[in-house]
Amino acid sequence: MEWKGRRQSGNIEDQRGAGPRGGGNPFGRGGGFRLPGGGGMRRAGGGMSFGTLIFLVILYFVLKAMGIDMLQVLEGGGPANMPGFEQSDGSGAPQGTAEEEEMKAFMATVLAETEDTWNGIFQASGEQYEEPRLVLFSGSVRSACGFASSASGPFYCPGDRRVYLDMGFFDELAQKFEASGDFAQAYVLAHEVGHHVQNLIGVLPKFNEMRQRMSEAESNQMSVRVELQADCFAGIWGKYTEQKGLLERGDLEEALNAATQIGDDTLQKRMQGYVVPESFNHGTSEQRMRWFKRGFDSGKMSDCDTFSGGV
Incomplete structure (x- = not known):
């Protein structure tokens, strides 16, 4: 992805070093002197x-x-x-290795591109897009949705409208899940921003209300539809990024491979050797890849309706 030299978002909170690293109780008090x-x-x-x-x-x-x-x-x-102890650049934000700082700059650029995409889409519909904030953390973090460790992976919290990301996840994505490449990483962030879009248009509040009356199986089925729509929204962002001429050869394949590698069936087969379809809550590899590609090909939110008919 051609990203260097482009605008970086200012909607970033760098909390790296504020939580404990490695072992110990990840839900304990934050580290520091x-x-x-x-x-x-x-x-x-x-x-x-x-x-x-x-x-x-x-x-x-x-x-x-x-x-x-x-x-x-x-x-x-x-x-x-x-x-x-991580160093500071004088701005109050922790400063890691050169590789970590480049990754932070990349995430800030991808976030800015999602802002441009969704601001334009919302404005075209006469609406105003509220930009989310991206919280970078290490070890563990506290959000309006509670405590989470880096083992939880990237997540979006509708309570504070923030995306939370431990950038160490990308090492795991490449090494453990065999999904390397910068556009694979961009897809992960675009998916979480997709959840923010769902929150703004009322999908997440409705789902959270409904699942209180659902059985676990019903909740899992509805969760799959929510996740696949976020994948489709990530694909829409990919479409706008392609139109800007920012995609390089192989970028789309990187995103599709990432969607494949983190499908419920692929993950379960890798972790336990068999799959339990009724426990799926994100979608199969085929579904995740297909809905991302659908958003990428169309670029329209109306084509991301995962709640009508089959998925």
């Missing part, structure tokens, strides 16, 4: 003891010798030289 409070050696009147003051002075110079300036920490600078 915190000074102890509440306890400690204090006089009866609430003042600090002389011994504690001497200890803190010694601790300051020890840390200073290690390259850690506690005055900067207290002023919000952070323990810049301590391993395990």
Whole structure:
């Protein structure tokens, strides 16, 4: 995908480093460097003891010798030289490796392209598109929909109208699910933005209301239709991106392969060796690929009606 040099969206919240990484309880408190409070050696009147003051002075110079300036920490600078802490570019956002920063720029560009696409579609219908925000996180994150770990994969929360993404998911997408390529990654984000569009036009609120009265099997069947429509909406974005001349040779195939690799039947067969169709809640590989291609070929929301007839 030809993306470098294009507009990047400002609707991004970078929360990488705010949650715990790796092992441990992913739903616990966020990581980070915190000074102890509440306890400690204090006089009866609430003042600090002389011994504690001497200890803190010694601790300051020890840390200073290690390259850690506690005055900067207290002023919000952070323990810049301590391993395990991401650096900042001065804007307040964490800064990772060059590869991570390029991925962030790519996601910001794809998000901007979805904004252009859906702003135009909504305006053509006399409506105003409310742009979602993209939250980048690592380890775990808290949303209006509750806590989630990176194991949950990318998701959209209708409660705060944000898309949540741990960019480490793309390594898993390429290595574990054999769906590599930048347009495969773009498809993932465009699919989640598709859920945002569904939220704006009333599909998600209606589904959330209905499934409270549904059995698990009925809810799964309806969920499949919701997910396939988001795939179709992602295809619409792909159509507009192609019309701009941004697609490169093989991009469409990357997206279709990603849709195939994350179909319910393919995932279940890979994970457990057999499939349980009644448990499908995203759609089969064939369905996901077909509905993305339908949106890509048509470019019209009216052709993404997954709720009428079969899917």
